[in-house]
Amino acid sequence: MTTEEVKPLLPVKTPVPSDIEIAQSIEPQHIKVIADALGLLPEEYDLYGIHKAKVKLSVRDRLKDAPLGKYVVVAGITPTPLGEGKSTTTIGLCQALGAYLEKKVLTCVRQPSQGPTFGIKGGAAGGGYSQVIPMEEMNLHLTGDIHAITAANNLLAAALDVRMFHERTQTDEALFNRLCPADKQGKRKFAAVMLRRLAKLGINKTDPEELTPEERKDFARLDIVPESITWRRVIDTNDRFLRSVTVGQGTEERGQSRSTGFDITVSSEIMAVLALATDLADMRERLGRMVVGNDSKGRPVTADDLGVGGALTVLMKDAIEPTLMQTLEKTPVLVHAGPFANIAHGNSSIVADQIGLRLVGEDGFVITEAGFGADIGMEKFMNIKCRASGLAPDCVVLVATVRALKMHGGGPPVVAGTPLHHDYTTENVPLVTAGCCNLVRHIENARKYGVPVVVAVNRFANDTDAELEAVRKAAVEAGATDAVICAHHGLGGAGAVGLGRAVVAACSGPRPDFKFLYDVNLSIKEKIEIIAKQMYHAAGVEYKPEAEAQIEKYTRMGFDNLPICMAKTQYSFSHDASQKGAPSGFILPIRDVRASVGAGFLFPLVGSMMTMPGLPTRPCFYDIDLDLLTGKIVGLS
């Protein structure tokens, strides 16, 4: 029942020092060494300093016939403010497999958003003795992917508003002439991206001079209905004052103001495109077909209609390459795509997983992380990501903690800045046992995909053997292949050797008979209802008028055959964050539905979901500074 005794290879201390202290106490290897051990050729990566490298997609081509490794997705129980340590477990598991069990292993995690890093949550490089290092580089800028998404998202927004402005202030002829100006020889030419719009309009001509006045007008005037616009601007900062804004209030904008808002960058459709695109050509097509709104005839208007799909791809060209880093125990990590599985898709990228599975080979393991609770992160992994990639997982690891399960069992609320209630710090087996309903449902949900489930119980200092055993028993009874107590936060990989063995065992049989939860060809409502009933245990779904109208519109536009990416609170199976445990029988309210046509999913908003976090009175940034003597960052958590 207690943690298996394996001698840590790391110089672990008790009590466990702060994350940044641990991270800065271990000298990372030159990333070349990590790349070399992973089997990358020198021309297959670009160094970004000595601790990060961008990995080129060409490695996937070189290894296209290589047998794939085992594919393990790490998901969690429904999160609580107490934290279940999912990223930490993902990294600890890889440290165990790589540094103790002699398996070839690669961790695929998501790039942290800088918003929370300076806000409440802090960084997202793992914790304790299970971290990606240098944690400062992972949490800040990394290799610029999120910045590229901000730039691309906002170029599209600027292109959209300015196009409406120019259309309102110019005649059809002036507009056409400006879009297709004569060159020095007096000849007009369509830009390549314009041919896409012409094809969409059914105009089969390549010489601007041949268009009829009617065709010129249809081509040049996008005629976007302002109220139909779903494209918002983004910023990677927790700036609540940008949630709802009015733009275009300058006198030069001639009264063309408009209500809109900013979301956090990681929730941009472009982040989802990055996560789901399988190569540059696929990314180019996805970016070009992103829908920003519709015209007065109800036709969708795309990034390519605005002429900007190519430019967006150019901005995202380097971002498609995952970033290689390392754990504290020198196992390789690919950091790619972004978090926030509540308001976004929230999984690491397809290309990172594909590269990893080929690099680790038949006997190796790729451990990839799905955000938040398994009801959202894992569900999207299965039904959206695996559908786009063609890959199927060999095993699900579900992370739970005694403390979080106590809260699901009805434990008292946790308020930041006040001491933890004694229910969480002293033994209370009935409370844990009551909370296991949450874990059990996640296990049952995961098994609906036909995949074996291993439960990782992330041990905290106050947990007692009886409490841990209660969780283990509930998990195994619910159908988990195994349930293992882990102590990787305090011990590094040594604390997750048991978990590693369980994962190896779960993956040792024949490949599982993976199945999706739903057929994409079902109607939008049928798909939403399958997720609501089978994953969340809702009794039914209720659609607000806006949602009804959008479903009707997207069905008419032909987008009804896309999978579903629910935007739902991570704090409950239901839409109500206060409903802990395993609620059922509720009616799930769908407030609105949006289409991420480029990413390739429909995006129902369940209840009121915030797409831009705020800052508290005392944000993390108060403690963050440079030590000017050593040049080291202090206070990052």
Added chain:
Amino acid sequence: MTTEEVKPLLPVKTPVPSDIEIAQSIEPQHIKVIADALGLLPEEYDLYGIHKAKVKLSVRDRLKDAPLGKYVVVAGITPTPLGEGKSTTTIGLCQALGAYLEKKVLTCVRQPSQGPTFGIKGGAAGGGYSQVIPMEEMNLHLTGDIHAITAANNLLAAALDVRMFHERTQTDEALFNRLCPADKQGKRKFAAVMLRRLAKLGINKTDPEELTPEERKDFARLDIVPESITWRRVIDTNDRFLRSVTVGQGTEERGQSRSTGFDITVSSEIMAVLALATDLADMRERLGRMVVGNDSKGRPVTADDLGVGGALTVLMKDAIEPTLMQTLEKTPVLVHAGPFANIAHGNSSIVADQIGLRLVGEDGFVITEAGFGADIGMEKFMNIKCRASGLAPDCVVLVATVRALKMHGGGPPVVAGTPLHHDYTTENVPLVTAGCCNLVRHIENARKYGVPVVVAVNRFANDTDAELEAVRKAAVEAGATDAVICAHHGLGGAGAVGLGRAVVAACSGPRPDFKFLYDVNLSIKEKIEIIAKQMYHAAGVEYKPEAEAQIEKYTRMGFDNLPICMAKTQYSFSHDASQKGAPSGFILPIRDVRASVGAGFLFPLVGSMMTMPGLPTRPCFYDIDLDLLTGKIVGLS
């Protein structure tokens, strides 16, 4: 009179292909080779791919006693839509010095803004056979410095709005308790950055418990007057709809909405801090003392008062390292800081120049670029940048073209998309001669700093010998040491060998007796008037009431001893862009004055200056795409 005959080392073609075609036709060297030739040790730079490297400031320490090279600043005549090729000349001159005249040389240029790259202007890596390569990497993201500025600027903006929100919705006591929460042991502690605020308030205590209720209130309540706020958000996109916005319109923001706006990132005070900071410690201090507005008692409120100075420094930690690249003829380039000398400071960074001057050594040359016309870019170089660095230039290179001078002589307007008037394409010596008044005044201005001036006449295909000779004659008569016809756009460094020789000659005498234009200890108005009269030839200065009020306020706050960074149109010596040539006798209107206390200058707004560019009906982005077969970018200009 014709261009000196030197055989180009580059495989030049006629007519000159597009910039991107030329850039992609020359294989760059691995940046290690460039770094090695420049004398950098391997531990003194970090690779970012194989064509870029960030150079550490430690090289400056290693070479602190090294003799400095010659310091040459390239400035231009008053720009016109015809372009005078200042960046191209800067790069061509370095190619000449390095690849033909066997001088150790380093070019210091500014990182292009992505706004114009996708807007009207295109990129800013030079042109023709005088370019920095890979031009795509220079024009897009580079090593992320501008993205870091966006992140830092907007974190401060978010911190500001949210602090006002929390102050409005909390009692003094609640606010204090949230800012200094008790830890698990029940003990309160000030964050290090809070001690700065306490010191400023004259509260000499380090234990939160010892503060009186009055002191707690003064400490915790910044009491910012919303109307006094000068800090705006930024974005590196030409998004005119963000010029004037209302933020905070969500219901959760409880009616705390506010009118504000976004500027282009390169005009952020943080860009100026990056350009002017001499090391990390200096940057930390500058970022912390940036003023965002004032409290109801009229006291300035700073980034450190908001608790965010350290976090901003952490975000900017890597940005302080210049990025090493190369020209088409393999001479080294340091890219650092940003453009827009009209609305910003617009010079490359002090640290890049300092590193360069030590690396090239006594017989070498650092060629650094000052933005737009010499009335703004060079004036700021002399009075702001050299004052902060302690460096003094050995020579000014002034770039002129026959075509631009014809416009200054009264030539017809130039409209994009229509053929050029024949005045610009056929010989018209009287028109050029008339326009030389502009060049002459810039020469006279430059000589007021006690520095020799070399004029570079950037030759275009239609220029005739008689026209070129007219310019040369006017330049020499006005006191230029020399005036040289150059053809580096079509020939690379071979076309600027004559210019290179002239620069070497101008720098061969004793170091010039450099002098500033004004004493910083003069009053704000006196300094503005010296610049207006001596650089612009204004008859006087007129202050709008807002400007008067700000001058009074900043004088009271003790910021009156800062140098002046005029925000003025680049298209005329005057405030009126249509006044070409050498206008005089006008009254310069000062609309407003802002303080960039962290950067260290006051910022008078002359007439109406736009701090956010817009996009035309057909922006550059229409032509920009990826060639999916080769992976190369097309259409970037």
